[in-house]
Amino acid sequence: MSDITRAHVGQRMSQIVTHNGTVYLAGQVGNPGDSVAEQTRTCIENMEKLLAEAGSxxxxxxxxxxxxxDMADFAEMNAVWDAWVPEGHAPARACGEAKLATPDYKVEFLVTAAQG
Structure with a gap:
């Protein structure tokens, strides 16, 4: 049985969970009130830091x-995402519309990655 490792553990969630060489990140959001493009950039920066910490x-x-x-923000979010995703390494991806934790959040990312 493999160990489960958790980092940045809070009462409600851990920011990073690793198990069997797989990294699971908590949902990443930007700064409330920022544009969807800026929130997307912040999410990406947060994901990069957490992935590096987890060895990914x-x-x-x-x-x-x-x-x-709001799906009306799809193109704006994708412009930032597309500029960031390493060529040839696009992950499986889904995008949908949902009411987020606060109306000031415009985007949230949920990532699963391999370690190594």
Whole structure:
């Protein structure tokens, strides 16, 4: 049986959970009130830091689920995402519309990656 490792553990969630060489990140959001592009950049910066801490990086992302508060922001979010995703390493991805934790959040990213 493999160990489960948790980092940045709070009462409600851990920011990083690793198990069997797989990294699971908690949902990443930007700064409330920022534009969707700026929130997307902040999410990406947060994901990069957490993945590095867990021994992974953007080229090892297996799956990404993106929640937008409004699908009208799809193109704006994708412009930032597309400029960031390493060529040839696009993960499996889904994007949908959802009511987020606060109306000031416009986007949330949920990532699963491989370590190594």
């Amino acid at each position: 990086d953007a080229t090892r992302i297996l799956q990404c689920t993106i929640w937008l508060a």
